[in-house]
Amino acid sequence: MKPFAELLAGWEKKNQTRMPESLQALKQTGREQFFRQGLPTRRHEAWRFTDIEQISEIDWRAAAAPPLTGAIDLLRPLTYWDSDAFRLVFVNGRLNPEWSTRRTDIKGLRLTTAAEILQGNGKAAWQQHLGRIADSAEFPFTSLNTALFEQGAFIEVESGVELSRPIHLYYVSVGDGAAAVHPRNLFVLGPSSRTTIVETFIGLGGYLTNHVSEWLLHDNAAVDHYKVQREALSAFHVSRTAVHQQANSRYQCHVFSFGSRLERTDLTVTLDGAEVETGLDGLYLAQSGQWIDHHTLLHHQQPHGNSRQLYKGILTGEGGAVFNGRIKVSADAQKTDALQSNKNLLLSDGATVHAQPQLEISADDVRCTHGGTVGQLDPEALFYLQTRGLSRKDAVGLLVHAFAGEIVDRIRTPILRGQVETWVHEFLQRETE
Numbered sequence: 295m296k297p298f299a300e301l302l303a304g305w306e307k308k309n310q311t312r313m314p315e316s317l318q319a320l321k322q323t324g325r326e327q328f329f330r331q332g333l334p335t336r337r338h339e340a341w342r343f344t345d346i347e348q349i350s351e352i353d354w355r356a357a358a359a360p361p362l363t364g365a366i367d368l369l370r371p372l373t374y375w376d377s378d379a380f381r382l383v384f385v386n387g388r389l390n391p392e393w394s395t396r397r398t399d400i401k402g403l404r405l406t407t408a409a410e411i412l413q414g415n416g417k418a419a420w421q422q423h424l425g426r427i428a429d430s431a432e433f434p435f436t437s438l439n440t441a442l443f444e445q446g447a448f449i450e451v452e453s454g455v456e457l458s459r460p461i462h463l464y465y466v467s468v469g470d471g472a473a474a475v476h477p478r479n480l481f482v483l484g485p486s487s488r489t490t491i492v493e494t495f496i497g498l499g500g501y502l503t504n505h506v507s508e509w510l511l512h513d514n515a516a517v518d519h520y521k522v523q524r525e526a527l528s529a530f531h532v533s534r535t536a537v538h539q540q541a542n543s544r545y546q547c548h549v550f551s552f553g554s555r556l557e558r559t560d561l562t563v564t565l566d567g568a569e570v571e572t573g574l575d576g577l578y579l580a581q582s583g584q585w586i587d588h589h590t591l592l593h594h595q596q597p598h599g600n601s602r603q604l605y606k607g608i609l610t611g612e613g614g615a616v617f618n619g620r621i622k623v624s625a626d627a628q629k630t631d632a633l634q635s636n637k638n639l640l641l642s643d644g645a646t647v648h649a650q651p652q653l654e655i656s657a658d659d660v661r662c663t664h665g666g667t668v669g670q671l672d673p674e675a676l677f678y679l680q681t682r683g684l685s686r687k688d689a690v691g692l693l694v695h696a697f698a699g700e701i702v703d704r705i706r707t708p709i710l711r712g713q714v715e716t717w718v719h720e721f722l723q724r725e726t727e
Contacts, residue, residue: 298328301354301474302441313412320425324440331434340432343616343648344558344587349530354502357386357473365466366393368496373713379462379492382407386467387445387475393464402455402487408446408478420448424480427508428536433560435532439506443478449491453484453512460490460707467529469501479507483515483543490707492520496553500528507535511543513567518706519547524717525554527583533559541567541596548705549605551578551586552717562591565599565627576605577701577714579721580613580645587616592634594627603634606701608694608721609645618650621664625656634664639671639697641690691722 302325313321333350334341365385369375380400383393389407396405411420430436447463465477481491495503503525511517525531531554537545551557563572578586592601607615617636638647649666671693679689698718705711 298333298354298438301356302328316421317412321441324425324430324437327430328434328437328441331437334434340589340618344556344585346556346558348556349502352472352502354474355472357467357469357475357501359388360386360468362390364468364498365390368466368498369393369464372494373716374462374492374707374709377460377462377709379460380405381462381464382447383464383466384445384477386469386473387477389445400457402452403457404450404452406448408443408448411448412444420480423482423508423510424448427510427538428506428534433534435504435558436506436534439476439478439504439534442476442504443506444476446478446480448480450482451484451487451489454486455484456488457490460492462492462494465493465495465503465505467495467497467501467503467525469497469499469529471500471528473501474504475501476504477506481507481509481517483509483511483517485512486514487512488516490518490520492522492707492710494522494524495531496524497526497529499526501526502530503532505531505533509535509537509545511537511539511545513540514542515540516544517546519545520705520707520710521547521549523549523551523553523557523559525557527553527555529554531557531559533557535559535561537563539563539565539567539570539572542569543567544571546573547575548701549574549576549588550714551576551588552721554586555583556585558587558589560589563593563601565592565594565601566596568596568598570596570599572599572601574601574603574605575701575704577698578605578607578615579718580607580609580615581721582611582613582644585614589616589618591620591622592632593622593624594630594632595624596626597628597630599627599630599632601632604701605636606698607636607638607647608641608698609638609647610641612642612644612646614646616648616650617666618652619664620652620654621662623655623657623660623662628657628659630657630660630662632660632662636666637697638666638668639694640668641670641694694722695719
């Protein structure tokens with residue numbers, strides 16, 4: 295607690311007087327909540343498989359502005375970097391205008407940065423939603439983010455607007471082992487709007503990313519959301535995505551966890567309207583020295599909701615992972631149709647997975663299923679492929695690609711799908727040599 299206490303005290307002294315009073319109050323609330331909560335430990339049920347002692351032992355400080363050459367060297371190899379998307383690039387928590395393609399002339403799209411809000415220059419819409427979707431009662435790192443965030447994107451898409459180009463947010467971190475960044479995003483999608491939003495996290499060195507995104511989907515809004523985590527293997531990544539859906543809205547989320555030494559991602563979706571549709575896809579790859587922890591909560595509150603979850607993990611060496619998926623159906627959410635599945639493929643004897651799918655149902659007219667599997671490659675399938683002339687390595691690669699393909703093939707943006715396929719191939723080539 296002490297390192298974060300010093301960081302909180304220093305940030306408050308430096309910044310408190312220059313921001314709007316309502317934002318000061320929000321940040322003060324986050325600070326007080328974090329001090330009451332403290333960092334989670336394995337004694338907390340939600341964290342019993344994930345040890346964050348490594349985080350608590352570091353004397354974290356605000357990330358300094360790094361040399362930009364290292365950051366652009368990370369961005370350029372991304373195949374979707376030069377796409378025609380709207381683009382915002384944050385380097386160690388700071389917006390880089392030169393690499394961003396920020397547009398203010400797109401009808402129906404309002405884009406503000408957190409820095410502008412802090413300086414009192416942004417639109418007032420954030421007052422209605424910021425901090426109200428991602429509650430921090432059981433999420434200490436969300437409280438910490440609320441107290442410390444300085445950068446991020448606040449995006450509003452007006453009613454009826456359909457954006458033909460995706461919005462890409464890139465977070466690039468370059469650290470020396472004790473740098474911490476706390477990006478905060480708010481997305482408000484008006485009635486009947488349509489868009490695609492991609493969040494990408496990459497970096498070099500050792501650092502902590504503590505990220506929070508809040509999403510509000512008004513009636514009949516639809517979004518494809520991609521979260522790509524390719525942090526440095528010496529970095530920590532803690533993330534919270536909180537979504538509130540109104541009637542007839544559609545939220546499709548694709549999460550890819552390919553980096554960091556330790557990742558904890560909490561994804562909570564509140565289905566607060568009739569005929570709501572939610573889809574959550576996840577693919578995580580873990581090798582020795584990596585621990586990836588995904589917690590999801592889908593809360594059906596109104597009737598005729600439809601949700602689908604499919605998370606898949608591929609683990610090698612002594613890599614480890616956690617999947618804790620919970621579906622909660624309130625008494626008023628009759629005719630809910632919810633499916634949850636978690637499948638894990640272990641390519642070594644030392645890999646570890648804790649799979650915990652859960653159902654909590656208070657309604658009596660629903661169709662809900664859940665399940666989880668942990669296993670290795672089918673030896674008969676391997677033998678069959680080898681008898682057809684494939685080497686063992688090629689046979690393993692073919693089966694694993696087929697396993698991951700169910701998730702990868704659901705990516706609607708072709709250039710991003712090709713990038714993910716490349717990363718999966720590189721992982722397999724490296725780990726099956």
